[in-house]
Amino acid sequence: MLNKSALVYDDLKQKIDQEVYKLGTYLPSENQLCALYGISRETGRKALAGLADNGYIQKIRGKGSLVIEHRQYAFPVSGIVSYKELAHKLNVTTTNIVYEFEPQASLPYGSFASLGGEQTTVPVTAIKRVRVLNGEPDIIDKDYILKSVVPNLPRRAAEDSLYAYFEQELGLAISYATKEITMEPATAEDRERLHVDDSMWIAVVRSVTSLEDARAFQYTESRHRADKFRFRDFARRQPQPF
Amino acid sequence: MLNKSALVYDDLKQKIDQEVYKLGTYLPSENQLCALYGISRETGRKALAGLADNGYIQKIRGKGSLVIEHRQYAFPVSGIVSYKELAHKLNVTTTNIVYEFEPQASLPYGSFASLGGEQTTVPVTAIKRVRVLNGEPDIIDKDYILKSVVPNLPRRAAEDSLYAYFEQELGLAISYATKEITMEPATAEDRERLHVDDSMWIAVVRSVTSLEDARAFQYTESRHRADKFRFRDFARRQPQPF
């Protein structure tokens, strides 16, 4: 059972996607939403704030909540979404080849927290996978999962979906991630696994994912063929303090 | 004069940056914030929600608001921030060379709205600039600004800061943008202006920026040397509906 505001959010989002509320038109006013859903105004406003955050609407004072063009799901880096979830949304055939699985690896602690120059390492499960989209190997994913959080990660979780395993089987609450995108020349491993030559560049997405209690538990390096890489973003301007 | 919640947000953010509230410690509780600032709880909660959105804190039920590592300002694509603002934050010497300025250009309407196959064009001011960071030309910016919103854009605005001109001199309220990042091989123009050879790839950021009343008014194509490109992001996981 979700919140009232989340239910209203989902309902409005769905109606926007299905063009019950069309692009360029206004949603019902806040007072009308109160009556429609039997909620208080602040509750409806929370739902609307979520839609505005995610680029579905623009609120205009004195007028209403205008439905605007919103970002579609771009392939692989917007938000924290697993491949299985994305493939489902995009109707793409994905295959997932685990070519390395090391339950007893270790990783420098600095990968998880850029605190001091800690030289210690932490025990992790290391996984390397190739994502095959529509028959072409496009992405290498290297995942390192802390054994202190997930002691025994079954290989089948890597072959299916790590997120589904973490959330549905272990009950972990994944909360946020920091990501960094850079561009790098292809390595030998990239050339071999992605079938590209050394003139190809690679878009590298490094991320650290944390749980609701703020424990970082997963470090991921995702390596995309440059010519297949695409990232979409929606951003609101913050008042600049000068 | 800002909101109460914005004032509290700014004050807390500043205290986190200055390590009055240190990484790994908890902010005062919501009830304490009410007393400290003389506000109601929902007002304080709005400030905290903003800090959580921007990756400053993680709220943990039953415990409090934990200060976490937050994204620094990465160079050029996080949020909607102008170069002048970024250069100020990062203490980098930037120069800005306007090498093309065309007050009577036109652009296909489709660049602004991916509606139908509209074949009309719209009048724009076209600007091409090279950004020189620490003595190296790293970025080409191509801006197209709708003449219906900004009829007479002075060249000096392009030489200084477009955003400062829009916001401070024209009083335009810049609200949101959609961006797309892709990678492309260097063109002849890239090679000439950025002093790279044809083995270099280019990170291309295309964006459409809109005002508070949801009018799209600026289309930008920002072309970065791949080896200098870096983008940092903070994302929270949304509940997935299946």
Next chain:
DNA sequence: TAGTGGTCTAGACCACGTA
């Protein structure tokens, strides 16, 4: 003038964590 969103309040009840 009437309707819209923007902000703030004081209070209530719940769920979770700690002791």
Next chain:
DNA sequence: ACGTGGTCTAGACCACTAA
């Protein structure tokens, strides 16, 4: 048992847009 955050409410006042 107590303090924490999570949610919701009913009402108030303000600023902006439109007719």
